[in-house]
Amino acid sequence: MAIQRSEFTARYANFVVHDNTVYLSGVIPENFDGSITEQCEEVFIAIDSLLGKAGSDKSKILSMQCFISSFEDFDQFNQAYDNWVDVENLPARATMQATLFDPRVKIEIVLVAAI
Numbered sequence: 001m002a003i004q005r006s007e008f009t010a011r012y013a014n015f016v017v018h019d020n021t022v023y024l025s026g027v028i029p030e031n032f033d034g035s036i037t038e039q040c041e042e043v044f045i046a047i048d049s050l051l052g053k054a055g056s057d058k059s060k061i062l063s064m065q066c067f068i069s070s071f072e073d074f075d076q077f078n079q080a081y082d083n084w085v086d087v088e089n090l091p092a093r094a095t096m097q098a099t100l101f102d103p104r105v106k107i108e109i110v111l112v113a114a115i
Helices: 036-053 071-084
Strands: 003-008 013-018 021-027 061-068 092-097 107-114
Touching (some): 003 036, 013 036, 036 071, 036 107, 061 071, 071 092
Parallel strands (some): 061 092
Antiparallel strands (some): 021 107, 061 107
């Protein structure tokens, strides 16, 4: 089966499709100065868009790896997540505290979804 790579940057594809599965690279906000809630909302909109371009949607997310810069933001992250996630089709999820590439970035999400 063919591999489809799309939405390129200089170093990676934002998503790759293979065998009815879509793999999203780490999705970060464009506005680094927003609150954790604002950054999460922006990331979730971007995820919805990328999944749509790949022929999928959030109801088909299989797993998510969520990297937050501080567990002080964990409750706000969960509130934004709860407002976005498809509660009828919850993915497997891990949330980790991580030092992200820019100290203003509060969230990065990597995920795998079915098509």
